[in-house]
Amino acid sequence: MGIKVGIIGGSGLDNLNIFTNARDTFTGTVWGEPSSPLREGEIAGIPVAVLARHGRSHTIAPSSVNYRANIQALKDAGCTHILATTATGSLRKEIRRGDLVILDQFIDFTKQRKMTFHDYFKPGQPVHAPMAEPFDASLRQILIDGCRKNDFPFHPTGTVVTIEGPRFSTKAESRMFRMWGADVINMSVSTETALANEAGIPYAAVAMSTDYDCWKEDEAPVSWEEVSLVFKQNAEKVTTLLVESVPAIAQAALE
Numbered sequence: 001m002g003i004k005v006g007i008i009g010g011s012g013l014d015n016l017n018i019f020t021n022a023r024d025t026f027t028g029t030v031w032g033e034p035s036s037p038l039r040e041g042e043i044a045g046i047p048v049a050v051l052a053r054h055g056r057s058h059t060i061a062p063s064s065v066n067y068r069a070n071i072q073a074l075k076d077a078g079c080t081h082i083l084a085t086t087a088t089g090s091l092r093k094e095i096r097r098g099d100l101v102i103l104d105q106f107i108d109f110t111k112q113r114k115m116t117f118h119d120y121f122k123p124g125q126p127v128h129a130p131m132a133e134p135f136d137a138s139l140r141q142i143l144i145d146g147c148r149k150n151d152f153p154f155h156p157t158g159t160v161v162t163i164e165g166p167r168f169s170t171k172a173e174s175r176m177f178r179m180w181g182a183d184v185i186n187m188s189v190s191t192e193t194a195l196a197n198e199a200g201i202p203y204a205a206v207a208m209s210t211d212y213d214c215w216k217e218d219e220a221p222v223s224w225e226e227v228s229l230v231f232k233q234n235a236e237k238v239t240t241l242l243v244e245s246v247p248a249i250a251q252a253a254l255e
Helices: 066-076 137-150 171-180 191-200 224-254
Strands: 006-010 022-023 040-044 046-052 081-090 100-102 106-110 161-163 185-186 203-211
Touching: 006 066, 022 081, 046 066, 066 191, 081 137, 081 161, 081 171, 081 224, 100 137, 100 224, 106 171, 106 191, 106 224, 137 203, 137 224, 161 171, 161 191, 171 203, 185 203, 203 224
Parallel strands: 006 046, 006 081, 081 203, 106 161, 161 185
Antiparallel strands: 022 040, 040 046, 081 185, 100 203
16 A cells, blocks of 8 residues: 555644645545545655645634544545644743644543544444554654754654643643643644544644743743744744655655
């Protein structure tokens, strides 16, 4: 089976156009419509399909994203690997604005989402997906190598706590997440990661720190304007990392 890389663009990267022979593919799934059409093309001759998590104009709130349809659409399109991007708030002093974090663990603090393909089991066949290591180690290493190659400020591991949104945290919540061991916070990744694992598709996510949530007393609480501004200022780093990772994934598959 050939390699095809699915890319999920998060906040600040909703309308990625990073490849040749680009075309839009409109597709539905058994779970409904995905957040956006798939934009398909090639990077270094490798097929890719890009999906905008929140829609191309960022119109879909985090809790309203049809995560099952998004993962299913990429699977139906033949994607063998998924890379995702996400804007995150930093819960650690050492994770600065603009830093990249190659996530290795998540804490799910969502409350109202469909985050499994298995609402019901076949008789005698319960499905409980292992999730001890939710992010694919090989894909994570490719992202880490890319950060090192480009001398990007980054952190090779990080635990993300995913909240429901669209509101930001209270100070009490932010302090609690820090005590839990979370390093960054967002509103999407745990749901996607769990579904990708159930679908059997290797998945990894690169997070960009855009703010300090609201735990840091010498910083103003996070605002959407700040998140958007910092991501736009640093989006080129994430785009470069994605473009360089696609042929690296194909090369790794040959080894």
